[in-house]
Amino acid sequence: MARDQSIVFSFRYPCYILVALSAFSSLSFFYWSHSSVPCYSNGQTIEQIQNKNQPINLLSFPLAWNHLSFSSNPPSKILKIALFVKKWPHKSRAGGLERHAQTLHLALAKRGHELHIFTTSAQNKSFPTYPMSNLFFHLSKPTSAGLLDQSLVWKQFQTQNTTGKPFDMIHTESVGLMYTRAQNVSNLAVSWHGIAYEAVHTDIIQEILRAPDEHRAIELTDRTTRVVEEVKFFKNYAQHVATSDHVGDVLKRIYMIPEERVHTILNGVDEGIFRPDIAQGKDFKSKFGIPESKALVLGMAGRLVKDKGHPLMFEALKKMFAENSRFQESVFVLVAGNGPWGARYQDLGPNVLVLGPLDQAQLSRFYNAIDIFVNPTLRAQGLDHTLLEAILSGTPVIATRIASITGSVIVSHEMGYTFSPTVNSLKEALYRVWKDGRRVLQKKGQVGRERGLKLFTATKMAAAYERLFLCIADSVQGGNDYCTYKPSIG
Ligand SMILES: *[C@@H]1O[C@H](CO)[C@@H](O)[C@H](O)[C@H]1NC(C)=O
Numbered sequence: 001m002a003r004d005q006s007i008v009f010s011f012r013y014p015c016y017i018l019v020a021l022s023a024f025s026s027l028s029f030f031y032w033s034h035s036s037v038p039c040y041s042n043g044q045t046i047e048q049i050q051n052k053n054q055p056i057n058l059l060s061f062p063l064a065w066n067h068l069s070f071s072s073n074p075p076s077k078i079l080k081i082a083l084f085v086k087k088w089p090h091k092s093r094a095g096g097l098e099r100h101a102q103t104l105h106l107a108l109a110k111r112g113h114e115l116h117i118f119t120t121s122a123q124n125k126s127f128p129t130y131p132m133s134n135l136f137f138h139l140s141k142p143t144s145a146g147l148l149d150q151s152l153v154w155k156q157f158q159t160q161n162t163t164g165k166p167f168d169m170i171h172t173e174s175v176g177l178m179y180t181r182a183q184n185v186s187n188l189a190v191s192w193h194g195i196a197y198e199a200v201h202t203d204i205i206q207e208i209l210r211a212p213d214e215h216r217a218i219e220l221t222d223r224t225t226r227v228v229e230e231v232k233f234f235k236n237y238a239q240h241v242a243t244s245d246h247v248g249d250v251l252k253r254i255y256m257i258p259e260e261r262v263h264t265i266l267n268g269v270d271e272g273i274f275r276p277d278i279a280q281g282k283d284f285k286s287k288f289g290i291p292e293s294k295a296l297v298l299g300m301a302g303r304l305v306k307d308k309g310h311p312l313m314f315e316a317l318k319k320m321f322a323e324n325s326r327f328q329e330s331v332f333v334l335v336a337g338n339g340p341w342g343a344r345y346q347d348l349g350p351n352v353l354v355l356g357p358l359d360q361a362q363l364s365r366f367y368n369a370i371d372i373f374v375n376p377t378l379r380a381q382g383l384d385h386t387l388l389e390a391i392l393s394g395t396p397v398i399a400t401r402i403a404s405i406t407g408s409v410i411v412s413h414e415m416g417y418t419f420s421p422t423v424n425s426l427k428e429a430l431y432r433v434w435k436d437g438r439r440v441l442q443k444k445g446q447v448g449r450e451r452g453l454k455l456f457t458a459t460k461m462a463a464a465y466e467r468l469f470l471c472i473a474d475s476v477q478g479g480n481d482y483c484t485y486k487p488s489i490g
């Protein structure tokens, strides 16, 4: 018992530590270890806040807005929204920032808002079209660094802002619109998908794993300088959205942005695509000839590159296959995606299958075919979408112990496993998954999905952003209708 306690407590650090310390009776310990209620460094949970039944001032709400319930009725006010994003995805396979931009803004357009998207034109690719008359793209040639040409997009924006109805709200995905233009614009919000402070952890991990003959990707001190630069320029953006609880905390505490200008809205993924479907999972397994006799199917997805932790996973599997023949015989590994580690995985033997990149529909079947989703990422920046997709599919997850994941996604052992980014820690965790077995995993998958449906759906994310935009637009125009949340009504 004593040992278990310390595991749970350290596992939930920093979010649970204060509550844990003030709740040292075994009874309250029981409560904390068996609830999926997130709590934050101020020790308040969503239940505690809502139970007071007092109206909540949304702009200073300390938790992720995903915990709140907003009405699904059509919005009472239609907003004209500008979005600045470096790149708009052409296929479902895109990086986190672009996926977020697409999922969110298509949802907002479907809600009836007028969306103007300022982004770069794609070289030699036709731009996707959408059957919506309230969605407008304003394309421009990227700079040589692949960024938005700031003076050009600002001109395009100004034309739209002066010839038509002025914009109610401006949203920039990261520095899509740089602070030099965003400065002094009050109806503006920036969403951060990876900040330098998070990258410090990535650098530490990379340095520890670096082979003696390998070059450092970045001098360790350079990153601290970068953090200082960010602290200095972030404050020029009026409103900030953190996509994980950890980043929300860092923006307030380290970047010193006043709390009423920092809002946490966790990423969401399409719950219509990513959902449990046992039959589809079975089909997928038989299509790829995965024997029913295999007791455990591990799955990975995404770019098969070093940053995503594939050298670590490769090494762990190689060692485990060599040292434990029962493990090797009973386990099957499915790898979706491509990259240099694909071929190496394939060399591990016949119980590893590399599928190449999958589209969203196939990916959904993939999540249903595996017993656990493994994400060994070494990148601490941003909040990974694949974990959320697996969770909504009812699949339990195992991932690296980085703050966005332990603080917002795998917040307890009830929904999955975490490990330190070392081969030994990963091996230990994988053996534990194997020993726990399918039944325990299915239970964790269910717990994860229940929590995921409350927090990680695209609908939840879009509703939270819509409310934030209504609130900011309204308060800039002197109103206050949308910035107050009434627990029972929304
Ligand atoms: C785009 O297409 C043109 C003509 O078809 C070709 O010359 C050019 O190299 C292509 N550019 C890229 C980046 O693929």
Ligand SMILES: *[C@@H]1O[C@H](CO)[C@@H](O)[C@H](O)[C@H]1NC(C)=O
Residues within 6 Å of the ligand: 161, 162, 166, 167, 185
């Ligand atoms: C857009 O136009 C409105 C109305 O003229 C103006 O008040 C606002 O400052 C403009 N926004 C920006 C960012 O220039």
Ligand SMILES: *[C@@H]1O[C@H](CO)[C@@H](O)[C@H](O)[C@H]1NC(C)=O
Residues within 6 Å of the ligand: 180, 181, 182, 183, 184
């Ligand atoms: C914002 O306001 C400050 C202070 O008035 C001014 O120095 C700065 O040039 C303004 N920035 C922009 C982009 O208008």
